[in-house]
Amino acid sequence: MSEFFKKPLLDAQSLHKQFTVGKKPGLFAKAPKDWFRADRPVAKLHAVDDVTFTIGKGEVLGLVGESGCGKSTLVRLLTRLLDLTDGSIRLDGEEIGHLPAKGFGKSPYRPRIQMVFQDAGDSLNPRFTAFAAIADPIQRLKPLPRADLKLRVEALATMCGLPLELLGRFPHQLSGGQKARVGIARAIAVEPDLLILDEPTAALDVSVQVVILQLLEDLKKRLGMSYLFVSHDLNVVRLLCDRVMVMYLGRIVETGPAEEVFRNPAHPYTKALLSAIPHFDQVKGSGAPPVPRLRISGEPRSPIDPSPKVCRFYGRCPKGQDACTESMPLLHGVGLEHSAGHSVACHFPVSDTDRKTAAVSLIEDVA
Ligand SMILES: Nc1ncnc2c1ncn2[C@@H]1O[C@H](COP(=O)(O)OP(=O)(O)O)[C@@H](O)[C@H]1O
Ligand SMILES: [Mg+2]
CATH class of the missing domain: 3.40.50.300 (P-loop containing nucleotide triphosphate hydrolases)
Incomplete structure (x- = not known):
């Protein structure tokens, strides 16, 4: 990353946005007596949940x-x-x-x-x-x-x-x-x-x-x-x-230099997203090994009053285990050389070896 990008133009820290949701009384319907009570329990839709990032000048x-x-x-x-x-x-x-x-x-x-x-x-x-x-x-x-x-x-x-x-x-x-x-x-x-x-x-x-x-x-x-x-x-x-952030149900699940994330996706969700990119070689049938399409099955979790402990991707994630319901994975660096600034929020990120072998040719054709 060049010096130019180091001084952030925009610095966003722990952004949260919750929308109050629930059945409101219709325009002409009489509101229930307790509707306006301050302590009325309402559900919160967590649209943006603890999002932190910077954007450098010219980035x-x-x-x-x-x-x-x-x-x-x-x-x-x-x-x-x-x-x-x-x-x-x-x-x-x-x-x-x-x-x-x-x-x-x-x-x-x-x-x-x-x-x-x-x-x-x-x-x-x-x-x-x-x-x-x-x-x-x-x-x-x-x-x-x-x-x-x-x-x-x-x-x-x-x-x-x-x-x-x-x-x-x-x-x-x-x-x-x-x-x-x-x-x-x-x-x-x-x-x-x-x-x-x-x-x-x-x-x-x-x-x-x-x-x-x-x-x-x-x-x-x-x-x-x-x-x-x-x-x-x-x-x-x-x-x-230059850089990319991958968002899933309100949270950033992976971030890093675009080239690095595309070459070595560490989050199972990013990997599935990348595998869905139409692959030129496959279309042409040039004999190149096909990149397996990873399908995400299951329904997304609800963004309404989500558990603060359960990973948002749990239920759809092929790597999901008990640990994913016990503590929310936070962004942490991915330990590869040349991967400065590459972070993933996953307890079981795609391993370095997996990434080196499986994600190789996802990009070459796009250039
Ligand atoms: N004004 C709003 N009131 C309630 N929920 C909202 C409102 N705006 C967005 N949402 C909800 O927030 C979530 C994120 O929406 P949005 O930011 O539009 O997603 P995206 O742009 O990625 O498609 C969705 O579940 C959406 O239904
Ligand atoms: Mg939109």
């Missing part, structure tokens, strides 16, 4: 995990759209975790963290032209005189590969790829230090995805931003990320 951190594991909730905590239940978020050393989400729009930190949403179509205001959409964050956060604003929006559009003739169009008059470019131009308009991308290419065709990923890679080099790149597509994460 791209990938966050992967299946649907419902808490990726978007974590993103919403970091962008301060949601209040934390507990924990701390420092941006360049300044605590921003305690700032209420409600007033964060007006905070001086707002321009420094920007976001690109999953579905550019849904996140753009249908009544705003592409020009207005890109100009909007500038006018709100870093206002410019009219003539300068026009020049700035045009420069951003050009940087994002959006033809200037399209600036007068409304979202419904743009293609998916063009809308994604507007979403990105809008997010980088105020020159953020950290760009958070929540599955930014999930709604796009594969060919358009590639172009947008190239654009993001190019922008990162040009503007030196840090990215938190959220995706369930491991190939995409591998192409773009």
Whole structure:
């Protein structure tokens, strides 16, 4: 890891987000007498549970995990759209975790963290032209005189590969790829230090995805931003990320340099995720030994009031044993050379020898 990444831009410590769940009285139904009692027992859904990580300056951190594991909730905590239940978020050393989400729009930190949403179509205001959409964050956060604003929006559009003739169009008059470019131009308009991308290419065709990923890679080099790149597509994460975090039911189960995690996955869940990547050699039938597909069976555990002692993957994990129900596995270093910063939260991680032999060729074809 280079010196450049060592000073964290973002330092998130022990983040927790719990949602209160339970049957609420319907809009017109009479609430039971005890509904508003402060001591009424309510269930808590642990969407983000004790998550700690840093993002270095200029670093791209990938966050992967299946649907419902808490990726978007974590993103919403970091962008301060949601209040934390507990924990701390420092941006360049300044605590921003305690700032209420409600007033964060007006905070001086707002321009420094920007976001690109999953579905550019849904996140753009249908009544705003592409020009207005890109100009909007500038006018709100870093206002410019009219003539300068026009020049700035045009420069951003050009940087994002959006033809200037399209600036007068409304979202419904743009293609998916063009809308994604507007979403990105809008997010980088105020020159953020950290760009958070929540599955930014999930709604796009594969060919358009590639172009947008190239654009993001190019922008990162040009503007030196840090990215938190959220995706369930491991190939995409591998192409773009320096480091990766694997999330399962609200917890980080494995983290490390992307190349290292992809080559030597230590958590049974990561290993199963990686084995599900379509393998080019297998498709082509080139005679290369097939990579066995590890299927995860069983139902995920409930995130509602989970036991603090039972590993979240227990019940689906092929390595699960009694110890996995007796104490929650915490992240600890994986003892391989060349694996600095590689940690796993598992009592029975995939052994070094297993990893060296079984995970070898999962990646070669992606490059
Ligand atoms: N506002 C909310 N109220 C209650 N539960 C929520 C809320 N937002 C998300 N959740 C729950 O939190 C968990 C994580 O959701 P989410 O962060 O959207 O996952 P992901 O982005 O990984 O698909 C899910 O179980 C989801 O149902
Ligand atoms: Mg999501």
